[in-house]
Amino acid sequence: MPTFFEKRQIVTPGDLVAEGDYLAGENTYKEGTKLYATRIGIVDYENKKVTVVALKAFYVPKSGDIVIGKIIEVGFNGWTVDINAPYVAILRASDVLSRPFKPQQDDLPQVLDAGDLIVAKIASYDRTHDPQLTVGEPGLGKITRGEILKVTPTKIPRVIGRKGSMISLIKQETNCNIILGLNGVILITGKTIEDEQLAIRAIHKIEEESHTSGLTDRITQMLKEEKSKREEPKNE
Amino acid sequence: MNDKSEKLIDKKGLRLDGRKFDELRPLKLEVGVLPNANGSAYIEHGKNKIVAGVFGPREVHPKHLTLQDRTLLKCRYHMAPFSVQERKSPAPSRREVELSKVIRESLEPAIFLENYPRTGIDVFIEVLQADGGTRCASITAAALALADAGIPMRDLVVACAAGKVDDTIVLDLMDEEDKLGMADVPVAVMPNLNEITLLQMDGILTMDEFESAVKLALEGCKKIYEMQKEALKTKYVGIKEVEVEE
Numbered sequence: 001m002p003t004f005f006e007k008r009q010i011v012t013p014g015d016l017v018a019e020g021d022y023l024a025g026e027n028t029y030k031e032g033t034k035l036y037a038t039r040i041g042i043v044d045y046e047n048k049k050v051t052v053v054a055l056k057a058f059y060v061p062k063s064g065d066i067v068i069g070k071i072i073e074v075g076f077n078g079w080t081v082d083i084n085a086p087y088v089a090i091l092r093a094s095d096v097l098s099r100p101f102k103p104q105q106d107d108l109p110q111v112l113d114a115g116d117l118i119v120a121k122i123a124s125y126d127r128t129h130d131p132q133l134t135v136g137e138p139g140l141g142k143i144t145r146g147e148i149l150k151v152t153p154t155k156i157p158r159v160i161g162r163k164g165s166m167i168s169l170i171k172q173e174t175n176c177n178i179i180l181g182l183n184g185v186i187l188i189t190g191k192t193i194e195d196e197q198l199a200i201r202a203i204h205k206i207e208e209e210s211h212t213s214g215l216t217d218r219i220t221q222m223l224k225e226e227k228s229k230r231e232e233p234k235n236e
Numbered sequence: 237m238n239d240k241s242e243k244l245i246d247k248k249g250l251r252l253d254g255r256k257f258d259e260l261r262p263l264k265l266e267v268g269v270l271p272n273a274n275g276s277a278y279i280e281h282g283k284n285k286i287v288a289g290v291f292g293p294r295e296v297h298p299k300h301l302t303l304q305d306r307t308l309l310k311c312r313y314h315m316a317p318f319s320v321q322e323r324k325s326p327a328p329s330r331r332e333v334e335l336s337k338v339i340r341e342s343l344e345p346a347i348f349l350e351n352y353p354r355t356g357i358d359v360f361i362e363v364l365q366a367d368g369g370t371r372c373a374s375i376t377a378a379a380l381a382l383a384d385a386g387i388p389m390r391d392l393v394v395a396c397a398a399g400k401v402d403d404t405i406v407l408d409l410m411d412e413e414d415k416l417g418m419a420d421v422p423v424a425v426m427p428n429l430n431e432i433t434l435l436q437m438d439g440i441l442t443m444d445e446f447e448s449a450v451k452l453a454l455e456g457c458k459k460i461y462e463m464q465k466e467a468l469k470t471k472y473v474g475i476k477e478v479e480v481e482e
Contacts, residue, residue, distance in 0.1 A: 010472065012465045013346075013383050014391030014428040027388065029348075036428065038348065038388035040468055055472050056386035058274075058293070060352075086293035086355040127353055128304075 007045055011037040011052060018050045025051030042211070059085045059153040059183040061131040063122050066140075068148070068181030069133070071116045074108050077101055081118065081133060084153075084183040091120065091133040098136060117143040119179055119187065139179075146177075146189035147196045151207045153184035158210040159203060166206065166216055173223040174199040198226055244413060245402040251413070253282075257406045260396070260456055265377075265467035267384045273360075275385025277467070279377040282410055283367035288377040290385040293355035301356075306349040308356040311340035313374055315363040335371050342375050342424040342434035346389045347382065357387065368411035369397050375424050375434065376460060383468055392464055393433055395424035396456035398449040400441060405448050407456045421446070423453035427461045 003018045011017060017028060018035040027039045028050055037043065041052040061067075061083065069081040069089060078092040093101040096111055112118065118133075119140050125131035135141045151159065159180060160167050171178055176190035176199045186203060190196040202219055209215055245251055255261070261282030270276035273289035296302045313336040317326050328336075339361065347357070359381065361374045372395035379393040399409045401417040414420055419439025425432050441449060 010469055012392065012468050013389035014426065016428055029390070031429075036390065038390065039386060040383055040472070054386060056275075056384065058386055086295075086352050088295060130354075 003045055003050070005043045008042055010040070010055075011043045012040050013038055017043050017052070018045070021048065023049040025049045027052035027054050027057075054154050056152060057154045059083070061085050061087065061089070061122050061125040062182075063125050063131075065122045065182040066119065066179070067122060067133075067183040068117060068119055068143070068179065068185035068187055069183070071112050071114050071118065074112070074114060077103070079108070079112055081120070083120075083131070083133075084150075084181075084185060085131070087125075087130045089120075089122070089131040089133045091118070091135070095123075095134050095136055096141075112142060117148065117187075119143060119181070143187060146187050147200060149186040149188060149200055149203060151184050151186065151203065153182065155207050155210050156180055156182055156184060158215075159186070159206050161216060166219065169216065169220060170199055170202050170223070173220075173227070174202070194230065198223065201226070244416060245404060245406075249404075251401070251406065253410065255408075257404055258452060258455065260408045260459060261410060263460065263463055265380065265463055267380050267467050267471045273381070273385075275381045275383070275387070277377045277380035277384060279373050279380075281367075281369065281373040281376075282408075283365060284363070284370055284373045285365040286370065286373050286377050287362045287364065288374065288381040289360045289362075290357065290378070290381040290387070291360075292357035292385070293352045293387070294357075296354070296356035302354050305353050307347070307352050309340055309344055309347065309349065309359070310356060311336050311343065311359045311361070311378070313339055313361045313363070313371075315366060315370075319363045319366045335374075338434060338436070339371060339375055339378060342395065343378055343382065343393055345431065345433050346379065346391055346393050346426055348388050348390065351388060357382075357385075366411070368409055368414040369422070371395070371434075372397050372422050372424070376464060380464055380468060384471070391426035391428045391431075392461065392468075393424055393426055394457040394461045394464060395422060395434060396453050396460055397422040398453035398456065400439065400445060400449065405445060405452055407452050419445075419449070421449045421453060423450055423457065425454060425457050427458060 015037045024030040037052045039054040041054040044051050067083045069083040071079050072082045073080040081089040083089045120133040120135050123132045123134040174195045176188050176195050179187040188196050188199045264280040266278040269278045270289050275290040278287050317323050359378050375395035398407050398421050400419040401413045419441045421437050424434035
């Protein structure tokens with residue numbers, strides 16, 4: 001039962017990554033006893049499971065995911081939301097109003113209009129239906145201020161870090177509140193624009209260097225340096 | 237006819253541009269050239285210059301074309317008015333419509349269309365300069381663009397043509413050989429799965445000639461495939477390690 005690549009080697013679609021009694025993990029598929037990669041990525045062998053960590057992919061909705069979306073259309077009894085996925089999501093009016101929707105008295109564009117950004121949770125999704133969103137939980141709903149940042153959805157786990165180490169580091173160092181949409185959209189709200197800019201720069205750095213190790217240390221260093229740079233002129 | 241065709245291969249067995257019978261034209265591949273598309277690729281195959289851009293999977297427009305059980309793959313092959321000697325009308329010609337279909341059908345087996353039902357993938361191929369064998373170069377570029385868009389694929393698709401010129405089977409016909417030669421056999425293949433996704437023949441060949449032409453084309457495909465992989469990896473240079481985190 002041979003494997004054909006070293007751990008962490010780069011593979012392209014169609015590359016034979018393993019043969020024999022292996023389990024097909026993410027971004028791989030099995031034909032007979034042969035396991036092939038389906039995306040360009042980095043191969044990882046773990047016991048009997050073979051996965052490919054994709055370098056580029058798109059977001060596929062999963063129920064329970066927190067996403068950040070943009071209202072693209074106001075419908076009769078709800079909204080259509082672009083969530084940066086192959087499917088548009090649906091947000092029902094009754095969910096936002098948290099009571100039955102009355103067309104005579106409720107004016108939907110006044111609640112949410114086209115172009116508004118929202119933080120929402122995917123309530124349900126399967127192959128046969130478009131994803132449905134919900135905002136009926138604390139922390140969800142319309143975004144009123146902050147900065148929006150887009151990264152490749154596959155890089156989100158890297159921004160979170162091991163057990164949330166990376167994201168809590170950035171939050172702590174920049175005093176910003178950061179919401180990570182699993183669809184690759186990130187919302188940053190800070191007290192000052194400088195704080196937000198710093199957080200954006202840190203996340204960009206993570207995105208660019210996501211494949212290298214010891215990134216947390218470098219981010220810590222970068223944030224500290226930037227902060228001291230900002231304080232210097234004040235001291236003079 | 238005989239006068240003309242004798243010029244295509246000289247006494248030393250070299251072709252018009254000095255290639256041997258089993259030699260490819262110089263090839264250059266680049267991935268991720270269009271920031272506005274989800275995935276893109278550029279190919280220079282001899283004098284051919286072709287860009288391919290991929291969008292999707294996304295909502296299908298117009299909506300009634302949506303397929304309930306699979307992704308709709310749409311393909312547009314288009315030649316720029318300045319791509320040939322005489323100005324080509326920018327409107328899609330009969331030939332372009334046919335090539336669009338042929339290219340789509342050669343890419344379809346490589347994509348997991350059943351994974352994302354009710355969506356569409358759009359492949360746009362623009363020929364900037366044509367020099368024979370554009371359909372093959374287009375397929376090679378389109379497959380790269382699809383992989384660059386992060387679309388899960390069974391395998392990359394590579395295409396290359398072989399043909400008969402001056403009674404010799406030769407690899408990778410250029411424009412003159414295509415026009416004055418005796419036959420042209422474009423072949424597209426998924427190299428790892430060893431499955432042919434496109435096989436056409438224009439001209440007359442005997443069974444033996446046909447077989448050796450296909451064999452030669454497959455050899456050529458293998459060479460291009462190596463470059464294709466290299467081009468895809470080059471976009472992500474330096475990426476050697478990743479920390480797998482939950």
